[in-house]
Amino acid sequence: MGQPDVATLRLVLGFAGVLSLAVMAVLRHAGGRGDGTGQWLAAAVLSVTAYLLPPAVRWSRPDLCIAVNSGLTLSSMLLMLEGALVLRGFGDAGRRRVPVTMACLGILALMLVSAGRPWLHVVLHDALACLLLVGTGMVLAWRAPRWSWAAAGGMGLLFAGLGLLYLWRGGGLLLAGPGADTRMPAWLLAATLVWAMGWTGLFPALAVARERERRREVAERDALTGLASRGAFLRQAVLVPGRQEGLLLLGLEGVRALNGSLGHEEGDRLLAAFAARLREAAGPDMLAGRLTGAQFALLLPGMKDRADLLATAGRLRAALSVPLVMGDRVQVAEFSLGTALAPEDGRSVTGLLEAAERAMFRVRAVAQAVG
Template identity: 25%
Template sequence: METTKRPGWDTLGLMVLLVLGIIALAAIPLSGASDSLVFVTITGFSQLVFATLALGFAVRTARLKTLTPRVRRAWLLMLPSYALWPVTIVLYGIFPGQEFPSPPDVLRLLIPPATLIGILSFARIPAAPAERAKLRLDAGLVGVGSAMVLWYLMVSPALADSSVGWRELVPSVIHPLTGAALLFGIGVVLMRGPQAAASRRPLLAIVAATLLILTGDAVRAYTLNSGGPVIPTVLQSSLWTGGVFVLMLAPYVQAWYARRPEASRSGTDLRATPRPPRWPYLTVLPGYALLLITVGIRDPFPAGGLIVGALIVSTLAFARQMVSAQESRRLAVTDGLTGLANRVQLYEALPRALARAGRNGTRVGVLIIDMNGFKQVNDTLGHQAGDQLLIGFGELLRRCVLGSDLVARLGGDEFTVVLPDISDEVQAQAVIRRIRAAMAEPIDVGPTMVQPNASIGMAISAPGELAMDELLHRADLAMYETKNSRNAVRP
């Protein structure tokens, strides 16, 4: 009974948290001037309550046995960031208005690197060195583009003001650096996604909270550098409070989804080749815009035209790089002859299908298909005819499966089909019957028509099975049994 009631209570708790957050954020602009006691009390109390609840939820989530070990480890690495928030808020109440380096200011500087470590622990990092290098370059582009904006808003005004002392200058420099590093980590996460699908929404909540807090930091620094009030404004306090509130929701949502296996179901197309993200290259646009505003407008001839030309050239270079990256990715996971998936894509897609089947209580079917008589076609009609036979047979297999299934060429005349999220072997047998029926039609190989024939082996994953190699091995053995029986008694 507990497992059936628990999700209902979790949903009710989430609704209560959302209502509390809306009330707190609505109360901030209604509580009077930013220097009033009511405003300071409501803002500080709301942030402390949210930060304390966030720490409690994070500790609970890190201990959930229903999460995978890698996800639990990621939440353990997030705990220092969550623990620093309530301590820092309390210290700001004990040491109000003190200059840098006050105890809360120092602790506040530790939050970004702690958050960066936690965020990166969620990300799915590619195994190939070249892919890791491209990921670092793309994420570095995000960090540099964001740093240009932070330089304009936070660092440059502080350096230009000769009256600014080291107590104001040091945090004005350190905060943008740590902010740019955090944005680098956010870029990695958004481009690669989380290790586990169940962590996608909680991780997006952490990213959103971090962006709200960084925006609040940037607004406050710009306000101070422009001669504004030292006391945080309504906008700054709302951004910070909203950030801490969303940070609190992330571990709660993770636990909420952990008890809902149906929430992790998805109809992901195993054949899809992920496109390289385009948005990282857009992060340089704010930097160019600021450069055009500060330099180009004052000196349009020749500086303005040169800046616009540099922007156009950079845009074309980025577009060219995106086309190359997408083509490289396609070639890396696609068989060059048939256009089917290759072993690389198979070994990426099959573990994901097994993991999703384990969460959803379904199974994965694997067919190993070996063509019969292919060597004779090569020997008698030539390799070009053999290639045409392989291409035609690959198209035959594509026509016999659903859009979410994966058809791959293992090499030579051997193919495989992955059938995700099936209930039993009856569905796999139906695919085999479609393939055998399709082989009744000959394939045009150029000089003549060839009747395709193949031996098919089938294996169905056991409930919760995650061993990809074992599943492929069983399908391979079943294929050889079919081939041997065909050779013993020919139809």
């Protein structure tokens, strides 16, 4: 492929960058906040700048033009990696903001420092590009949720594939030594064009799928406590045939009295604090849900027998009895607890809930009789 074809590829790649920028701007305007759209939009801005700035400025040193292009392109790739981390919910994006900004400036400085040595400059560029692109591909595709398999998997392949091509080019230059031809080959430009068009087309599908999943999660979560709603709990609480499963039903006491004396806001604070303590005490293996206003349920998988269930219930009762800190007040949560064990007390979640409710009523009756 001759030089005119390379020039054409560069021009088309610039238009692809403008298209990516337009798509990201539309998605951002549509309300994308928690899916990394802001980082991808910033990446598209840097990418377009990298392709349009060199021909728009008269450079006294062509190597500086190449260095600026490389620095902006690598910074764009770094922002895409950050956008992928935000999309997948890895880490705290707020804490990474300053380090990512410093890393972008560091990349630009590195490219400018190596501007006078083309071989070293390109080897460094290709090594960083490989790391950033393959890293982004892994973040997108690794254990991708079912709702994002197609789009996230496709984008992951595109990023990892382009990263490996940069590794191939950079590795070849490293083996050839400083005298090798450092000009951008046409096949790498063509691959970059395919990559740019590919992720531009797949990202909107990924963003739409993420928004649908977010809405589903919101619909299945209790707005006040963040626990599973009643409907979600009944759908997600699956009993495994042949395995003993435990269920705890907890009725929080005193919410109505608190609403009447201090207002509904204080009652909501008590419910939210109790739910947070319940989620913390339950751990990741137990499904917790809010069934009604002050009634909570907890599914305990893999109980050995009823003694194991009662021992687990005792540990949870002790954890939930620790006073709750609610702003400037400290309050002990009073609650009733009923237990049920599958398959002895029921072979369905509904049956277990009914059995646990009967057990909870018996506990309340005994407590009232004693009191």
